[in-house]
Amino acid sequence: MNREHCYWLLKSEPTSYSIDHLKRDKKTPWTGVRNYRARNFMRDDMQKGDLCLFYHSNADEIGIAGVATVASAPYADPTQFEKASHYFDEGSTKESPRWQLVDIAFVRKFSRVIPLIELKADPALAGMMVTEKGSRLSVQPVSQKHFQHIVDDLAD
C-alpha cells in the first residue's frame, strides 16, 4: 500500500479492553484479530509509528476514545497457539502462522469520547469507513484528512 495510509482505526470493546487499559499498560499486543482483511492491514500495511484512532464499540459511549500508535513490526499472534485461549486456532502452525499482529502503544486519551453519531453527522468525515452502516471491520484505514479533523477539531 502507498504511504498515504499511515492512519488507522482500531475497534475494541471497552469492557474487555479500553483506552484506560492501554493507558495503564502503555503497550499491548493487539491479540485476537481473526478477520483476514484486518490481519492483512496489520501484517502488510502498518508501520511502526503509524497513528491509530482508538474506538470503543458495543459500549455505553460508542465512539473514538483516544489515540494509539503502532509500536512493533508484525509478528505471529501468540494466542493462536494457546489451547486454552478463546483465540486458539488449531489450523495454524508455528511454521506458518495464520494470524499476525502488531504491538499498540498508548498516545493519548481524549477528554471525551467523540460519539459515533457525531462522526456520522460531520460532513468533513463523509466516506469514513466507521460511519458507514454495517461496517464491522475491526482494523480500518483512515485518511489523513479525517484523522487530522478528528484530532484537531473534534478532540479537546
Add this chain to the structure above:
DNA sequence: GCCAACGTTGGC
C-alpha cells in the same frame, strides 16, 4: 434484546 449486515462453513 433485537436484528441487519457481514464473514465463514460445508454440502452439493
Add this chain to the structure above:
DNA sequence: GCCAACGTTGGC
C-alpha cells in the same frame, strides 16, 4: 465454485 445455513458484530 455456488450458495444456504449458521455464527458474529455491533448499533440501536
